[in-house]
Amino acid sequence: MSEAEQVEEPTELLARVAAVDVAKDSGVVCTRVPHESRSGRKVQKVWTVPARYADVVALADHLRCQGIERVVVESTSDYWRIWFYLLEAAGLQVWLVNARDVKNVPGRPKTDKLDSVWLCKLNERGMLRPSFVPPAAIRDLRQLTRLRAVLVAESSRHRNRIEKVLEDALLKISSVLSDVLGLSGRQILNALVAGQRSPKVLAELAHPRVRASRAELAAALTGRFRDVHATEIKVLLELIDTLHAKVDQLDTQITALITELPGAHGVCTSCGVTGTAHTPTCPDLALPILSLAERLDEITGVGLPCAHVIIAELGTAVAAQFPTAGHAAAWARLVPLADQSGATTKPGRTGNGNRWLRGALGTAAMTCAKTKDTFLGERYRRIRRRRGRNKAMVAIARNILEIAYLLIADPSLRFHDLGADYYTRLNPQRQTRTKIRDLERLNPGMKVTLVPTTA
Numbered sequence: 001m002s003e004a005e006q007v008e009e010p011t012e013l014l015a016r017v018a019a020v021d022v023a024k025d026s027g028v029v030c031t032r033v034p035h036e037s038r039s040g041r042k043v044q045k046v047w048t049v050p051a052r053y054a055d056v057v058a059l060a061d062h063l064r065c066q067g068i069e070r071v072v073v074e075s076t077s078d079y080w081r082i083w084f085y086l087l088e089a090a091g092l093q094v095w096l097v098n099a100r101d102v103k104n105v106p107g108r109p110k111t112d113k114l115d116s117v118w119l120c121k122l123n124e125r126g127m128l129r130p131s132f133v134p135p136a137a138i139r140d141l142r143q144l145t146r147l148r149a150v151l152v153a154e155s156s157r158h159r160n161r162i163e164k165v166l167e168d169a170l171l172k173i174s175s176v177l178s179d180v181l182g183l184s185g186r187q188i189l190n191a192l193v194a195g196q197r198s199p200k201v202l203a204e205l206a207h208p209r210v211r212a213s214r215a216e217l218a219a220a221l222t223g224r225f226r227d228v229h230a231t232e233i234k235v236l237l238e239l240i241d242t243l244h245a246k247v248d249q250l251d252t253q254i255t256a257l258i259t260e261l262p263g264a265h266g267v268c269t270s271c272g273v274t275g276t277a278h279t280p281t282c283p284d285l286a287l288p289i290l291s292l293a294e295r296l297d298e299i300t301g302v303g304l305p306c307a308h309v310i311i312a313e314l315g316t317a318v319a320a321q322f323p324t325a326g327h328a329a330a331w332a333r334l335v336p337l338a339d340q341s342g343a344t345t346k347p348g349r350t351g352n353g354n355r356w357l358r359g360a361l362g363t364a365a366m367t368c369a370k371t372k373d374t375f376l377g378e379r380y381r382r383i384r385r386r387r388g389r390n391k392a393m394v395a396i397a398r399n400i401l402e403i404a405y406l407l408i409a410d411p412s413l414r415f416h417d418l419g420a421d422y423y424t425r426l427n428p429q430r431q432t433r434t435k436i437r438d439l440e441r442l443n444p445g446m447k448v449t450l451v452p453t454t455a
Contacts, residue, residue, distance in 0.1 A: 013124065013125060013126065014069045014070055014123070014124055014126070015033070015034055015069065016031075016032070016033045016034070016066060016067050016068050016069050017031070017032050017068065017069060017070055017071075017072070017120055017123045017124045018030065018031045018032075018063055018068045018070075018071045018072070018120065018123075019071070019072045019073075019074075019116050019117075019119035019120035019122075019123050020049075020071065020072070020073045020074065020083050020116065020119075021074055021112050021113075021115045021116035021119060022051075022073060022074050022075075022076040022079050022080050022083060023051070023076065023079065023112065024051070024077075024079050025050065025051055026048050026049060026050050026051050027048070027049050027051055027083060028046065028047075028048050028049075028112040028113055028115070028116040029046070029047055029048070029049050029059065029116065030044065030045070030046045030113075030116040030117050030119070030120040031044070031045050031063070031066060031068065031120070032044050032120050032121070032124055033066055033067075033068075044117070044120075046113050046116060046117060048112075051079065051082055051083070053082070053086070056082055056083060056086045056087070057086055057090070059087075060086055060087050060089075060090035060092060061090070063087070063090075063092060064090055064091065064092060068092060069093065070092075070093045070094075070095060070123060071087055071092050071093065071094045071095070071123075072094075072095045072097055072119055072120070072122075072123040072128060073087070073094060073095070073096050073097070074097060074099055074102060074115075074119060075096050075097065075098055075099060075131060076099065080096060084096055084133065095123070095128065095130040095131075096130060096131040096133050097119075097128045097129065097130065097131060098129075098131055102115075102118070102119055102122065102128070132321055132331065134315045135315070137257070137260070137261055138261070138311075138312060138315045138316070140257060141254065141257050141258065141261070141308075141311070141312040142312045142313065142356075144250055144253055144254050144257065144312075145254060145308050145309050145312040145313075145356070146312075146356055147250060148247055148250045148251070148254070148305070149309070149356060149359065149360075151243050151246055151247050151250070152243075152247060154243055155240050155243040155244065155247075158236045158239050158240050158243070159180070159181055159240065161232075161236055162180060162181070162189070162233055162236050162237070163180055165229050165232045165233055165236070166180070166229075166233075168229065169223050169224055169225040169226065169229040170222075170223030170224050170225075171220065171221055171222075171223040171225060172220040172223075173185060173188065173220055173221065175220055176210075176212040176216055176217055176220045177206075177210065177212070181240070183207055184205065184206040184207045184210050187205045187206075188202050188205050188206065188221070189233055189237065190237075191205055192225055192229075192230060192233065193230045193233055193234045193237070195230070197225060199217075199218040199219070199221040199222045200214075200218050202217070202218075202221045203215075203217035203218040203221060251305075254308050255293075255308075258291075258292070258293055258308065258311060259291070261311070261316050262316060263292065263316035263317065263408075263411070264291060264292040264293070264311065264316055265291055265292070265411075266289035266290045266291045266292070266294070266295070266411070267289070267411035267412055268282060268289050290414075292307075292311060292316065292407070292408065292411070293307045293308060293311060294307075295407050295413075295414060295415065296310055296311070296404055296407055296408075298414065298415040299364075299400060299403055299404065299407075299415050300367075300368050300371060300374045300375070300376045300377070300400075300417060301363075301364035301365060301366075301367035301368035301371070301376065301396075301400065302364045302400060302404070303364075305360075306360045306361075306363065306364050309356060309357060309359075309360035310357065310360065310361075310401075310404050310408075311408070312356075313354055313356055313357040313360075314328065314357070314404070314405070314408060316408060318405055318408045318409055319409045322405070325401070325402035325405040325406060326402070328401060328402070328405045329398045329401050329402055329405075331353070331354075332353045332354050332357050332358060332361070332398075332401055333350045333351040333352060333353025333354070333358065334350060334353065334358070334361070334394055334397055334398035334401060335350065335398065336348035336349060336350050337349065337350070337351065350394060357401075358397070361397035361400055361401055362393060362397055364397070364400050365380070365393045365394075365396040365397040365400065366393070368380055368396050368400070369381075369384075369392075369393070369396070372420065373419070373420050374417050374419075374420060375417050375418035375419055375420065375422050376396055376399060376400070376417075377420065378420040378421075378422070378423065379395075379396065379399070380392050380393075380395075380396050382423070383395050383396075403415060432450075436448045436450075
């Protein structure tokens with residue numbers, strides 16, 4: 001018989017609560033407040049409020065006058081924003097809850113009115129979990145970083161479309177050039193758009209360091225390139241150039257927004273100065289003071305764009321929202337969930353999570369996988385041998401997120417790579433036993449014995 005477990009989960013029962021079942025054009029509001037004369041009774045009111053600025057502001061005034069302690073808003077698409085932003089601006093405590101956590105009770109009709117009442121009762125008994133909604137400054141930063149990700153994805157789509165056009169023109173440029181839009185590829189495409197059709201002339205436009213020979217380039221550039229293909233490629237190249245210019249503008253604005261965030265400035269661990277300059281008596285005067293984005297940039301595989309995404313999605317006050325780095329990794333769905341039924345335990349899935357953060361961390365993990373002399377690169381290869389590529393990628397993404405959490409939570413920390421030989425140095429006896437077993441397996445009937453060397 002198992003021992004009794006003591007848990008510290010105090011029962012939360014709020015006296016004055018409200019809930020909003022959100023739709024596109026309106027919201028069904030439910031309030032539950034104590035009865036004025038009958039003890040232990042509740043007064044419940046349900047009504048519909050249009051999703052308009054003035055109407056939601058009037059609702060906020062009404063809820064504040066009633067002394068509502070907490071308002072719960074269901075996260076339906078993006079329609080929740082007008083409710084959450086205006087109610088929060090009015091000084092109310094607002095929780096955004098996930099729709100999957102507020103399932104309708106089986107056996108009763110599914111209506112907006114009943115949903116709002118059920119949501120209000122769950123709020124009253126403290127049976128809901130709030131979603132992470134960052135402050136307004138972080139939300140503005142999120143808008144720009146996510147827009148930048150969308151523009152980069154659009155640019156990649158146009159690049160792929162250019163290759164499809166070249167395949168339709170029977171040109172195999174991507175077979176001889178690693179980057180169709182690189183220096184050599186761009187010169188060839190510009191010449192094709194300008195009207196040049198000679199394969200030999202086009203092959204001479206390639207950079208001398210291109211691995212393919214001029215004969216191979218001329219053979220790949222021989223096809224049926226027509227005026228319609230030139231028109232398509234011209235339009236696509238103009239779109240790509242425009243998108244790149246917009247991405248550069250967003251980079252400048254994102255950098256400016258991050259510098260204004262509290263907690264994003266560098267802090268000297270010796271003199272405690274926040275900013276870019278040490279005190280004259282600081283012992284670490286020669287060392288630069290790095291900002292938060294620059295310290296995140298030191299992590300293997302993380303560049304400044306990825307650092308910007310991490311700051312935008314996690315915020316600068318991560319400890320206030322996530323108690324530990326493991327909580328942040330679980331919120332990003334980088335931790336597999338337990339799936340057990342009786343004696344059967346199945347491999348849990350990580351889930352979807354924040355796709356913007358997971359995308360940036362996945363790109364950083366792929367970069368780590370290509371490094372040879374780093375700890376994260378060696379850790380990736382060790383996990384890949386045992387668990388496969390996909391699980392190794394998720395594990396490295398989780399490690400990067402946990403490192404980033406520690407750097408954000410403590411401004412005095414800096415990233416130090418442990419080195420590719422970390423596991424060898426960690427347990428040399430184990431490494432020795434493994435090598436001896438390998439030698440004995442390769443030489444059946446032989447036994448390896450280590451003897452001390454003579455001076």
